[in-house]
Amino acid sequence: MPDRNTVKAALTEQRIETPSWAYGNSGTRFKTFAQEGIPRDPFEKLDDAAQVHRFTGAAPSVALHIPWDRVDDYSALGEHARSLGLRLGAINPNTFQEEEYRLGSICNPDPAVRAKALAHLLECVDIMDTTGSDALSLWFADGLNYPGQDCIAERQQRLSEALRATYGRLGEHQRMLLEYKFFEPAFYATDVPDWGTSYAHCADLGERAQVLVDTGHHAPGTNIEFIVAFLLGRGRLGGFHFNSRFYADDDLMVGAADPFQLFRIMHEIVRAGALQDSANVAFMLDQCHNLEPKIPALIRSVLNVQEATAKALLVDGDALARAQRDGDVLGSNAVLMDAYNTDVRPLLAEVREDAGIAPDPIAAYHRSGYAEKIIASRKDGTPAGWGA
Numbered sequence: 001m002p003d004r005n006t007v008k009a010a011l012t013e014q015r016i017e018t019p020s021w022a023y024g025n026s027g028t029r030f031k032t033f034a035q036e037g038i039p040r041d042p043f044e045k046l047d048d049a050a051q052v053h054r055f056t057g058a059a060p061s062v063a064l065h066i067p068w069d070r071v072d073d074y075s076a077l078g079e080h081a082r083s084l085g086l087r088l089g090a091i092n093p094n095t096f097q098e099e100e101y102r103l104g105s106i107c108n109p110d111p112a113v114r115a116k117a118l119a120h121l122l123e124c125v126d127i128m129d130t131t132g133s134d135a136l137s138l139w140f141a142d143g144l145n146y147p148g149q150d151c152i153a154e155r156q157q158r159l160s161e162a163l164r165a166t167y168g169r170l171g172e173h174q175r176m177l178l179e180y181k182f183f184e185p186a187f188y189a190t191d192v193p194d195w196g197t198s199y200a201h202c203a204d205l206g207e208r209a210q211v212l213v214d215t216g217h218h219a220p221g222t223n224i225e226f227i228v229a230f231l232l233g234r235g236r237l238g239g240f241h242f243n244s245r246f247y248a249d250d251d252l253m254v255g256a257a258d259p260f261q262l263f264r265i266m267h268e269i270v271r272a273g274a275l276q277d278s279a280n281v282a283f284m285l286d287q288c289h290n291l292e293p294k295i296p297a298l299i300r301s302v303l304n305v306q307e308a309t310a311k312a313l314l315v316d317g318d319a320l321a322r323a324q325r326d327g328d329v330l331g332s333n334a335v336l337m338d339a340y341n342t343d344v345r346p347l348l349a350e351v352r353e354d355a356g357i358a359p360d361p362i363a364a365y366h367r368s369g370y371a372e373k374i375i376a377s378r379k380d381g382t383p384a385g386w387g388a
């Protein structure tokens with residue numbers, strides 16, 4: 001059986017990055033429901049992120065999306081993060097919200113549009129230099145709605161060229177994460193639709209280009225843990241965008257739709273020793289909280305990842321290896337299920353108490369009065385949201 005103290009130590013060290021955009025208002029293509037107390041700028045988003053870290057002890061970094069988080073002075077933003085006990089995490093360029101990108105960004109048939117998109121990617125590396133962020137997290141909305149709309153093969157060439165130019169601009173300690181998504185906003189063909197396409201481009205570029213797995217970006221029934229195991233084996237798993245989906249790219253709280261899938265993914269991570277910081281796998285959330293209050297939803301998401309991780313750490317590796325070697329199909333499955341069916345909440349409460357954190361982070365957040373404080377103090381100004 002795994003040693004209890006080793007499990008607790010691994011849980012204490014686990015770090016989960018929250019996305020700045022989850023603190024702002026968001027919605028569906030039908031409606032954005034505004035909430036009270038929403039941050040009005042990236043500084044206030046960090047203030048809220050600090051609460052998630054304060055009550056979980058596990059979320060010390062925040063991913064930025066540019067231009068949603070554009071500020072005049074990124075050093076000041078970094079300084080603000082530091083003053084809150086946070087740091088700035090992955091930088092996400094945004095090449096999907098401007099008129100020119102109607103037919104794509106770096107895959108656009110027009111060289112002038114491609115140049116504009118590339119300039120933005122390079123600007124984001126400049127921002128990384130200032131913030132000390134080590135990951136450029138790329139997702140492209142590029143694709144086609146109709147057969148024949150553009151040449152699929154030539155678009156792959158254009159993609160390669162822009163990725164190569166961006167990769168060449170990265171510093172030694174910086175890396176590029178390439179996210180795939182099989183559909184939306186394009187409906188017929190997407191230029192980076194799957195892990196294979198992303199992997200091939202990363203393999204062409206070099207070691208510091210890695211695949212980013214957004215758990216919401218797969219066709220129903222896709223075996224995501226297989227993808228994770230494969231990429232880990234090749235040293236190409238750069239990180240995750242965790243969220244849950246029932247139907248499409250729902251961006252719901254991770255672990256809400258399918259906690260068992262999250263456990264299976266974390267089992268592959270633990271098995272490969274990829275939980276440690278040295279493995280350089282970024283555990284990031286990419287979620288939107290359209291109906292539920294943002295801060296407790298993010299705290300809940302962190303707890304869900306921790307619970308899946310705790311269960312994965314409790315898998316009896318020796319017993320599993322033995323059963324697998326013996327071809328014991330039921331026995332090996334039972335080892336996994338025993339771990340999955342363990343109630344790990346008392347163990348995690350203990351880990352928190354050891355770290356001086358309240359055992360029930362959500363209750364502690366509600367008791368803190370922070371929600372009431374931001375509702376009262378953020379009356380004026382424009383709340384942050386997609387595009388702001």
Ligand code: PSV
Pocket residue numbers: 021092139179181214241249286
């Ligand atoms: C696209 O669906 C995506 O997952 C990318 O990571 C974007 O950066 C993010 O969502 C925007 O919310």
Ligand code: MN
Pocket residue numbers: 139179214241286
């Ligand atoms: Mn994502």
Ligand code: MN
Pocket residue numbers: 214216217249286
């Ligand atoms: Mn997504």
